Amino acid sequence: MNGDNKMVLKVESRSCNEGLARIAVAAFTTQLNPTLEEVADIKTAVSEAITNCIVHAYQRETDMITIECRRHQRELTVLVQDKGKGIEDVEQAMQPLFTTKPEQDRSGMGFAFMEAFMDEVLVESKLGEGTTVTMKKTIGRQKDVFE
Amino acid sequence: MEDRIKKRGNQLIVYVPKELDHHFAEQITPQVDRELEKGLIKQLVFDFSETSFMDSSGIGMVMGRKRILSYSKGTVVAIHVNDRVLKIMQLSGIYKHIEISQEPVWNYRMR
Numbered sequence: 001m002n003g004d005n006k007m008v009l010k011v012e013s014r015s016c017n018e019g020l021a022r023i024a025v026a027a028f029t030t031q032l033n034p035t036l037e038e039v040a041d042i043k044t045a046v047s048e049a050i051t052n053c054i055v056h057a058y059q060r061e062t063d064m065i066t067i068e069c070r071r072h073q074r075e076l077t078v079l080v081q082d083k084g085k086g087i088e089d090v091e092q093a094m095q096p097l098f099t100t101k102p103e104q105d106r107s108g109m110g111f112a113f114m115e116a117f118m119d120e121v122l123v124e125s126k127l128g129e130g131t132t133v134t135m136k137k138t139i140g141r142q143k144d145v146f147e
Numbered sequence: 148m149e150d151r152i153k154k155r156g157n158q159l160i161v162y163v164p165k166e167l168d169h170h171f172a173e174q175i176t177p178q179v180d181r182e183l184e185k186g187l188i189k190q191l192v193f194d195f196s197e198t199s200f201m202d203s204s205g206i207g208m209v210m211g212r213k214r215i216l217s218y219s220k221g222t223v224v225a226i227h228v229n230d231r232v233l234k235i236m237q238l239s240g241i242y243k244h245i246e247i248s249q250e251p252v253w254n255y256r257m258r
Contacts, residue, residue: 015170040200040231047202051169105176107207109239116238 005031005071013058013065013082015051021067022046028069029076032139041117042076042137048110049080049133055106057084057131074139078118081132087125094123152178155255157189165197169204176208183212189221192255196227206239213244222246226253 007028011017022043029042046067053065068079087093094115099108114121118135125131152175153160159182164171182188191212195201213223223245228236233249236242 015168015173018168018170019166043200044202044235047168047200047204051202051204055169105172105204105207105211107203107210107239109203109206113203113235113238 003031003071003073007069009067009069010064011067012062013054013060014062015054017065018047018050018054021050021065025067025069025078028071029139032071032074032076034139038137038139042078045114045117045121045135045137046078046080048113049078049135052110052133053080053082053084053131055101055104057082057086059085076137076139078135078137079132080135081130083130086127086129087123087131088127090123090125151175152182154182154188157187158192158255159183159188159190160192160194160255162194162196163198163201163205166200167195167198167205167208168200168202172204172208176211179212180215183215186219188216189219191216191221191223193223193225194227195225195229195232198232199229201232201235203235203239206235206241209245210241224248226250 009021009024011021025046026039026043029039050065054060063083066081070077092098094111096112097108099106114135118137120136122134123131151162159179161175161179193209209223209225216223225236225245226248228247228249233247236247
């Protein structure tokens with residue numbers, strides 16, 4: 001028993017599924033015995049990634065978003081994948097406050113929040129093919145201090 | 148959704164739910180804007196008493212309303228903000244543009 005585990009969830013790109021997706025990932029994470037703060041961090045990051053799929057990748061058309069969670073020892077990996085329009089310039093998209101949709105109240109903080117709340121964020125994208133965001137976070141780092 | 152908004156003189160109060168994400172922002176924004184467009188609202192109050200979750204869509208919603216109100220010199224206030232929501236507001240820089248209160252009791256009199 002090494003505690004490895006995996007979950008794959010597919011949801012339609014509807015905004016009502018944002019809450020569902022982040023709660024499912026939070027529930028998966030409970031096996032790692034996270035703090036409330038860590039759960040809140042993961043929920044925020046997942047919410048940002050899913051919202052990007054709905055608002056940008058699929059431009060509000062309904063299609064599928066795949067969310068994959070993996071646990072290896074104390075590390076949680078969350079993949080959020082769409083088959084949408086793709087990002088032209090990933091580096092620019094990840095700049096804080098950069099947004100292609102300011103008129104739609106987009107703050108341009110999505111990727112900045114993912115990076116702030118997760119240990120590692122990797123964005124792979126191809127125009128016309130889709131985007132995969134891979135986020136990693138080691139759970140229980142703070143506990144080391146007391147061990 | 149309608150009971151999430153209350154008018155009080157020239158104040159408009161929005162009772163933010165438990166989770167403020169893109170889904171809620173999209174539903175409430177047109178209703179808030181309809182009131183703001185009448186030009187009588189001088190202060191928009193977001194009451195976060197119930198709220199434990201907010202993401203960048205919440206930031207976008209608040210900043211967008213602040214922009215509309217700034218044309219008529221109106222103000223935006225976020226009240227009963229818990230530590231988590233405060234952290235998100237600080238990280239986004241929004242705290243420079245709106246008043247944020249963590250006071251358990253907030254005096255609705257205009258300031």
